Amino acid sequence: xxxxxxxxxxxxxxxxxxxxxxxxxxxxxxxxxxxxxxxxxxxxxxxxxxxxxxxxxxxxxxxxxxxxxxxxxxxxxxxxxxxxxxxxxxxxxxxxxxxxxxxxxxxxxxxxxxxxxxxxxxxxxxxxxxxxxxxxxxxxxxxxxxxxxxxxxxxxxxxxxxxxxxxxxxxxxxxxxxxxxxxxxxxxxxxxxxxxxxxxxxxxxxxxxxxxxxxxxxxxxxxxxxxxxxxxxxxxxxxxxxxxxxxxxxxxxxxxxxxxxxxxxxxxxxxxxxxxxxxxxxxxxxxxxxxxxxxxxxxxxxxxxxxxxxxxxxxxx
Amino acid sequence: xxxxxxxxxxxxxxxxxxxxxxxxxxxxxxxxxxxxxxxxxxxxxxxxxxxxxxxxxxxxxxxxxxxxxxxxxxxxxxxxxxxxxxxxxxxxxxxxxxxxxxxxxxxxxxxxxxxxxxxxxxxxxx
Numbered sequence: 001x002x003x004x005x006x007x008x009x010x011x012x013x014x015x016x017x018x019x020x021x022x023x024x025x026x027x028x029x030x031x032x033x034x035x036x037x038x039x040x041x042x043x044x045x046x047x048x049x050x051x052x053x054x055x056x057x058x059x060x061x062x063x064x065x066x067x068x069x070x071x072x073x074x075x076x077x078x079x080x081x082x083x084x085x086x087x088x089x090x091x092x093x094x095x096x097x098x099x100x101x102x103x104x105x106x107x108x109x110x111x112x113x114x115x116x117x118x119x120x121x122x123x124x125x126x127x128x129x130x131x132x133x134x135x136x137x138x139x140x141x142x143x144x145x146x147x148x149x150x151x152x153x154x155x156x157x158x159x160x161x162x163x164x165x166x167x168x169x170x171x172x173x174x175x176x177x178x179x180x181x182x183x184x185x186x187x188x189x190x191x192x193x194x195x196x197x198x199x200x201x202x203x204x205x206x207x208x209x210x211x212x213x214x215x216x217x218x219x220x221x222x223x224x225x226x227x228x229x230x231x232x233x234x235x236x237x238x239x240x241x242x243x244x245x246x247x248x249x250x251x252x253x254x255x256x257x258x259x260x261x262x263x264x265x266x267x268x269x270x271x272x273x274x275x276x277x278x279x280x281x282x283x284x285x286x287x288x289x290x291x292x293x294x295x296x297x298x299x300x301x302x303x304x305x306x307x308x309x310x311x312x313x314x315x316x317x
Numbered sequence: 318x319x320x321x322x323x324x325x326x327x328x329x330x331x332x333x334x335x336x337x338x339x340x341x342x343x344x345x346x347x348x349x350x351x352x353x354x355x356x357x358x359x360x361x362x363x364x365x366x367x368x369x370x371x372x373x374x375x376x377x378x379x380x381x382x383x384x385x386x387x388x389x390x391x392x393x394x395x396x397x398x399x400x401x402x403x404x405x406x407x408x409x410x411x412x413x414x415x416x417x418x419x420x421x422x423x424x425x426x427x428x429x430x431x432x433x434x435x436x437x438x439x440x441x442x443x
Contacts, residue, residue: 061340165395167394173402174404186388233433237433295358296351302429303428305425308421309432309438311423312418315408315414
């Protein structure tokens with residue numbers, strides 16, 4: 001991190017002294033940094049050193065615009081305080097006010113201080129989703145339109161790009177082809193990665209919806225299915241919404257905030273979501289074969305069987 | 318014949334060393350996390366040494382029975398995948414479901430025996 005550049009950026013955001021700078025997380029394509037100005041905390045989300053645009057999803061600048069638009073519709077989001085410009089010399093990205101809360105999914109499902117939050121969280125997620133799905137997308141650039149069939153085709157292609165044939169994945173693709181509920185809800189802004197792990201939770205429940213990079217225009221039921229995928233329940237299999245709530249709570253929150261739930265479509269998307277995560281884990285095998293030496297990468301490739309048992313449970317339902 | 322301790326015995330000590338000595342000595346959280354992943358990876362390899370070969374034999378026997386032909390495990394899985402994809406085998410057929418579930422459970426016994434979906438499948442006694 002170029003401290004001089006961050007010093008100049010801090011002066012544009014607020015008067016005061018730039019304090020410590022902490023790298024929060026981030027992979028090869030994105031970096032997340034926390035810094036403070038006279039004790040007020042901010043988070044910088046910027047492209048990694050490669051400075052390459054994302055292969056899928058929206059750019060960081062477009063993501064900042066989405067967060068602002070969703071905030072105006074009442075979705076809890078971090079306050080965007082600055083969008084990086086060329087003159088900032090920090091790459092592409094944006095600065096948000098720091099949001100207090102817990103983001104680790106495994107803690108959200110079991111932290112005793114969040115017990116009260118968990119009683120409301122699924123309904124709050126439903127309400128946030130209904131509001132996301134009501135955002136006017138006309139002024140938002142960079143969003144691609146993805147029909148359910150497009151998404152199935154995309155993940156089928158990704159699956160077949162791997163060398164291993166998987167009978168369970170074939171069964172899931174067969175089910176998706178033969179069980180599509182028919183007419184799709186009107187196309188809306190879809191968050192695309194709304195799950196336990198991409199939300200911030202405080203004692204009063206949902207405090208922020210994060211990671212908007214996979215946003216697109218499509219069937220809003222996609223988001224209602226994705227948050228129920230068992231991989232995001234952190235062991236709490238009996239609480240399908242992120243390991244903290246029931247589908248009924250999620251749907252009630254969604255409908256109370258003006259959304260219209262197509263239950264069969266949401267279940268269809270849960271199958272596709274599970275399959276999508278499964279195909280993503282098989283992508284790790286390709287990275288290992290290409291020489292990626294990360295142990296974590298190799299272990300993610302051995303998580304495909306988790307999605308296969310979940311797919312089989314849904315196929316039997 | 319190779320002498321003992323077995324590969325499993327040796328790897329168990331590698332995992333123990335990572336957990337009891339390496340992890341506590343690491344101050345960088347990211348590296349400590351990677352050390353934990355490494356210990357988990359060693360455990361997985363031990364489970365595969367214990368269970369992998371037997372699982373491949375039972376999976377192969379089920380595939381021969383289901384498909385009515387013999388070949389390598391990879392080739393038989395490709396045939397099964399093709400038959401499900403082209404509709405000639407119904408994946409809801411109880412024999413197909415039983416095979417897929419048994420095979421997936423054999424993998425999970427190695428990959429992640431604590432996974433909630435695996436525990437639920439065992440409870441249902443497929």
